[in-house]
Amino acid sequence: MVFPMVLLKLADWAWYQLLAHSFYRAARKIGTYGSLFNNNNQCGRSHQGSTYPSVSKCPLECNGTKTLVCDIHGTLLRTPSFFPYFMLVAFEGGSIFRALVLLLSCPLLWVLDHELGLRVMVFVTFCGLRLRDMESVGRAVLPKFFLENMNLHAYEVLASTGRRVVFTSIPRVMVEGFLKEYLSVDVVEGTELHVFGDYYTGFFTDEGVLVKHKAVKEVFGESKPDIGLGGSGLNDNLFMSLCKEAYVVSNEDRKTSASSVMPRHKYPKPLVFHDGRLAFLPTPMATLSMFLWLPAGIILAIYRLLVGIFLPYKIVILLGSWIGVHIRIKGCTPSRSATNKTGVLYVCTHRTLLDPVFLSTALGKPMTAVTYSLSKMSEFIAPIKTVRLTRDRKQDGVTMQRLLSEGDLVVCPEGTTCREPYLLRFSSLFAELADEIVPVAINTHVGMFYGTTASGLKCLDPIFFLMNPCPTYVLEFLGKVPRELTCAGGKSSCEVANHIQRQLADALGFECTTLTRRDKYMMLAGNEGVVCDMRKKPNNTCLSGPM
Numbered sequence: 001m002v003f004p005m006v007l008l009k010l011a012d013w014a015w016y017q018l019l020a021h022s023f024y025r026a027a028r029k030i031g032t033y034g035s036l037f038n039n040n041n042q043c044g045r046s047h048q049g050s051t052y053p054s055v056s057k058c059p060l061e062c063n064g065t066k067t068l069v070c071d072i073h074g075t076l077l078r079t080p081s082f083f084p085y086f087m088l089v090a091f092e093g094g095s096i097f098r099a100l101v102l103l104l105s106c107p108l109l110w111v112l113d114h115e116l117g118l119r120v121m122v123f124v125t126f127c128g129l130r131l132r133d134m135e136s137v138g139r140a141v142l143p144k145f146f147l148e149n150m151n152l153h154a155y156e157v158l159a160s161t162g163r164r165v166v167f168t169s170i171p172r173v174m175v176e177g178f179l180k181e182y183l184s185v186d187v188v189e190g191t192e193l194h195v196f197g198d199y200y201t202g203f204f205t206d207e208g209v210l211v212k213h214k215a216v217k218e219v220f221g222e223s224k225p226d227i228g229l230g231g232s233g234l235n236d237n238l239f240m241s242l243c244k245e246a247y248v249v250s251n252e253d254r255k256t257s258a259s260s261v262m263p264r265h266k267y268p269k270p271l272v273f274h275d276g277r278l279a280f281l282p283t284p285m286a287t288l289s290m291f292l293w294l295p296a297g298i299i300l301a302i303y304r305l306l307v308g309i310f311l312p313y314k315i316v317i318l319l320g321s322w323i324g325v326h327i328r329i330k331g332c333t334p335s336r337s338a339t340n341k342t343g344v345l346y347v348c349t350h351r352t353l354l355d356p357v358f359l360s361t362a363l364g365k366p367m368t369a370v371t372y373s374l375s376k377m378s379e380f381i382a383p384i385k386t387v388r389l390t391r392d393r394k395q396d397g398v399t400m401q402r403l404l405s406e407g408d409l410v411v412c413p414e415g416t417t418c419r420e421p422y423l424l425r426f427s428s429l430f431a432e433l434a435d436e437i438v439p440v441a442i443n444t445h446v447g448m449f450y451g452t453t454a455s456g457l458k459c460l461d462p463i464f465f466l467m468n469p470c471p472t473y474v475l476e477f478l479g480k481v482p483r484e485l486t487c488a489g490g491k492s493s494c495e496v497a498n499h500i501q502r503q504l505a506d507a508l509g510f511e512c513t514t515l516t517r518r519d520k521y522m523m524l525a526g527n528e529g530v531v532c533d534m535r536k537k538p539n540n541t542c543l544s545g546p547m
Contacts, residue, residue, distance in 0.1 A: 052240060052248040055153045055229060060160040063227070068161040069216060070229035071168045071236070072146075072175050075249050076158065076183075078260060079149045079281070082170055083109070083121065085142060087282040089174065090125045092141045092275075093133040098124070099282075100291060106284050114169075115209050118191075122171060126193060127202030134200070136455060138177040140275035140524045146178050147271055149281070150262040154229055154249055158183060159268070161227060165189070165219065167212045167239065182268050189215050213239035264421075272422050272515060273523050275454045277464055279446050290448060293469065297448075300324070301466035308357065309383045313364045324470050329362050331477035334438050343408040344480075345434035349423060349504050350412035351444045352451040353378055353461050358473045359410055359440060360384050368403050369410040370396075377459035393429060400433050409434075413497065416517035417452040421510045423501055424517070431496035435488040437481040439500050441507040445472040454524045476507055 073082050083106075091099035102124045109117045126134070158164055165187040166179055172190030179185040192205040216225065216239050228243030230236030232250055240246035264271075280286055304323055308316055320327050334344065346367070348355050356369035360383075368385045379386050387403060389396045403409050413426035431437070444451070444465075451465025465471055483489045486496055505512045 052230075052237075052246050054252075055151075055157060055247040055249045058153075058157045058227070058247045060156060063157075063160040064162045066161050066226035067163040067165065068158060068227040068229065069165045069167060069225045069239070069243065070154070070158065071212065071231070072166055072179065073168055073170055074231035074233070074236070075229050076151055076154050076166075077146065077149050078151045080251075081283070084281045084283050084286075085145065085174060086121045086125045087287055088141055088145060088276070088278065089129075089134065089137050091278060091282065093137040094125070094129055099287070103284065103287050103291065118169065118209060119204070122191075122193065122204070123202035125202075126171070126200040129200045129202075131195065131198050131200065134173055135177075136524075137276070138174060140273070140454070142174065143178045143182055144271055144274040144276075145281055146175075147182065147262065147267055151249060152260050152262045152266070155183070155262060155266075155268075157227070157229060157247070165225070167210065167215045167219075169209050169212070184268070187219070189219065212236070213242060215239075216242050270422070270511075272418065272420055272513065273454075273520050274419065275456075275524055277449050277453065277456065279448055279450050279468075293448070294467075297467040297469070298463075301463050304466045305381065305462065308361070309381060313361050316361055317364075325466070326470060326472040327358060327362065328472065328474045329477075330475070331479065333363055333477055334480050342404045342434060342436070343406070344436045344438055345404060345430060346408065346410045346438050346440050347430060347500055347504075348410060348412050348440045349442045349508065349510075350414045350417050351419075351442055352417060352465055353458075354451065354465060354473075355412060355442050356386075356410040357382065357384055359442070359475060362475050365408075367408055367410050368406070370400060370403070372415065373458070375457075375459040378462060381462075397429055397433060400430070404434055413501075414517070416520055418520070419450060419452060421508070422513050422515075423505045423508075423510050424513055424515050424520070426497040426501040428493035428497040431487055431491075431493040431500075435483065435486050437486060437496075437500070439478040439481065439504050439507075441474075441476040441478060441504045443474045443508055445474070454521060478503060478507055 070076060074080070087099060087102055090102045102121065105120055105124055109120060112120065164183070164185045166175070166185050166189070168175060168188075168190045170190055171193050172188055173193060175190060176188040179188050189210060191210045192207060194201045194203045194205050212235055220242075225243045226245065228240040228246040230240045230246065230248060232248055236248075240248075278290075280290075282290070300323070304325055307319055307323065311319070317327060346359060348359060353374065356367060360367040366384055368387060369382075370389050371379075371386050372389055372391065374382075374386060374388065387399065389399065400409065400411070411430045413430055414424040415427060416424065418424055446465065446468045447470065448468045449464040451461050451468075451471075453461060453464075481496070481500065485491055485499060487493055491499075501512055504510075
């Protein structure tokens, strides 16, 4: 009887510590906040407003020699919760099962205080995660979502200062890369995570969660930072009181409005490349919707794939809207010239591996596509003929010339996909092989999953694209390139390639760059490229390299 009684007491203790005690603390916090809201809210707001003005009131002039301290959570970012960024690490760096566990922990996070909730999120997200996976997510995935959720007012104040220091209770590894590379932050102080070998343990180091006002004292000593930015919480008020002047980022400043959202043209540096599968910010409700959609999405993706493989083109276009795949065709599809003995060369922008398939469907006839690193699985299930190239210019030229003599050919001169509104450098090889060239501006729209990846399994790219509830493909035929603008008319292959790139970019509203496939993968491996607008280049400047 002793052993069962011991188990019963342990269960009772666990119930109290893990559930009852947590609910009691949550109720106490709610009661306290409710009392403050009912009795002292207006007074508190008025006092805070007079003490710490809004960040939009901060002058931007003469800040070049000043030092600014702030937090990324609740200050630089408009999102009130940091949960979506933990979910991105769990899903993109870990696995879908880790993301599911993190989602299931949400009810527990709602009743825990800030520090305990942070410890739970860190443990679920980082326990057993490899260091290199976190490094990859921090470099290639998180910056996109950070930039899209940047508070414009807070960023403008940050950018106007000479020295920038960020203190945050968020794990430093999640934010340091973005803050230093995109926002030019000099010092990042955050919570440190314990590491064992090449893996995170999911626990904090002995220092625990970073306390901002203590960290400010340790870094600056007796001197005071010039400007402090923070939220309306008590912890932020403490560290802002250590600054010579302080400004608060209120809930109104964080609202999604035209004045607080940072437009793309104001990004500190162009976001050309990013990786990851998720095309949305994974808030708890959005993530729950994704998991509820997954079973139906997988079945629907397989069904859509089978329809595209086995049914005739006309029926596929007819069924497209019924099965949720929207195909929009603009412009007139050209016909082959009677005097031309070779096929038409269709030059397309490259958004996903399915570009040639949708082009073939739009034209209603089988096409041949040349590819590079197409997976065996994608090659096997492709409903059109695919031919691998070797990246040897001479050999690839012979191969493409032979394919053109057999019929129409599809080529994507960028050599790799790009998700953002940029066009990569065009290879000039295609311009040397055909006189009948038809540029096709292709763009895609997805709401849940990206159909491309640089670090994941490429064989799943078509599946992920077709798993979207309503994926859209837009194809615009720009008409044949006039003969006088081709190599047959006396133009060099570089001039032809550059002209077609500019033509496609104008049709899509994109920006031309000199970046290549090599630049993309080097960037995702830790190096960066430079965006260059080709409209500023002279026409005789060859920005196109070998395939």
